[in-house]
Amino acid sequence: MYLDPISRLRRFNRAVTREVGALDTSFLGRGRPLGMARVLQLVRPEGTDVAVIRDRLALDSGLTSRFLRSLEREGLIETETDLADRRRRIARLTAKGQAEMAAYEAIGYDRAARLIAKAGTRADEVVAAMDLIATLLNRDHLEIRPADPDAPEALACLQAYFDELIDRVPAATPQMFSLPDPGADRYRPPHGRFFIAWSDDLPVGCVSLRPLDATTAEVKRLWVHASARGQGLARRLMSLIEDEARAMGHRYLKLDTNSVLTEAITLYRNSGWVDIEPYTDPPGDTWMGKAL
Amino acid sequence: MYLDPISRLRRFNRAVTREVGALDTSFLGRGRPLGMARVLQLVRPEGTDVAVIRDRLALDSGLTSRFLRSLEREGLIETETDLADRRRRIARLTAKGQAEMAAYEAIGYDRAARLIAKAGTRADEVVAAMDLIATLLNRDHLEIRPADPDAPEALACLQAYFDELIDRVPAATPQMFSLPDPGADRYRPPHGRFFIAWSDDLPVGCVSLRPLDATTAEVKRLWVHASARGQGLARRLMSLIEDEARAMGHRYLKLDTNSVLTEAITLYRNSGWVDIEPYTDPPGDTWMGKAL
């Protein structure tokens, strides 16, 4: 290759710096300095802790305070002391502030829409490329949080998981899967568990646990978004769900999978899972278990 | 999908803004304000026109001048008046300035290398994703320039072109192609032509023309980088080479291709090319011609 990977990354950096700069400049079009606009973006209508704003933007406390005062004078936000800890303050968007935020949203949305349109027939590919890069850059901030199995973000993960099974497993058909999951109740505490891995605001993985009997539980719905593969996330999810099962008092775990899903099976074997007798119907054709 | 493409683009934007910000901050580690560092980056050892620097960074002339004076005081650059137009000035890097630039280069290189390393087994995919995005963002600045067929950038294009043929055309084997091209001479002016399309500093396409007889020429080596496909570049290259042939006095064009390269053949047909009698050996199996 004419350009080595590092030069190509730097070419990417230049292109993207220009783009980001242009976005910043267009934000200035609303007649407010960038620093203040950035603070405003972090103030939620329900209220945001002032310390959170300071941390996220890595701002000095004095500067943050002044930005907030200034936004307050404009009537865009209100602040009040946190009743739980009266040293802390909470900033909240006013109606006027929400309108202003909507205007900023519109600017960002327009620019994004224009770029997607520019990608034409390759828009899907471009979005996948952006997911990959964003997930890589966010890698150190990946968070795994419990979720309700009927929440929209959970449904999105499950849909993606089903789509992948249908795509890869010959025996899997769309009729086998329905959403919302009729058995969702068994994934909810206190009986079961459902976790989602987040990279910023994109769900990039999930895993669930449901009880089979008093001492045995089943691991299901292990899925990792294409952009997050190859970074050990599946392993983290599995180890989390095993810890949860242990804490809930289970002594044994089972799962069913399909032999075409070789990466998953390799992962299971490498973390102590062994083949067991069949205990479910197709599309599964491989059954594994692990003593906790 | 839980997140629509536009939200995902904006997530990408956030991730990348943080990264770019961090790069800027690390440049500040050399104890020089960012603006001045940016100016320094544009001063070449051979000399750069001051107006070029101003334009590229969209700086006020007063500010540019002050930055240059300051870099001059530090001994990093020298300026002299342009002899061709004595209103203009040229800035040139001193030895000390070159050392300083090397230090900046090293910072950028390190960060890039670290990010590539973080991508682990998916580094190739990440670089391809970055190419795709950078080419999209640079789309309006795509430039097609003549090149020598033996220049490194030309060899890179040809190698990529051959690799693709070997990959897609069953009859094509590595033994059929060698580089540098033994027939390179026929692609050079005044007899032939060789053009490369550049997106920033990445060659993303090429096309060449060689004479067959006094009034007929052959179009060869039409190639477009994966990141630049679907944006009409092949069409631009073809239309350019046809114009060149016309200007050189040719009346008729020919080309040979392979039936598996369907997008290319569709492009040819849509721009007035028609099937003709075979005139070459494999791996070609489709021959086309166009009267100018």
Place this chain on the structure above:
DNA sequence: GGAATTGTCTGACTATAGTCAGATGAAATA
């Protein structure tokens, strides 16, 4: 209960980026 720590705020300060008007000399144009 007293000392240390924490979160926020204010005022005074500096650094950096950027704007604007005008001066100067050179080149282009009529």
Place this chain on the structure above:
DNA sequence: TATTTCATCTGACTATAGTCAGACAATTCC
């Protein structure tokens, strides 16, 4: 030749971001 345009420079100015010290009140730690 006279006028206009151009490229650069300087000085005076403003805007924005950011730093620092100290005050104050609430909380945590011992």
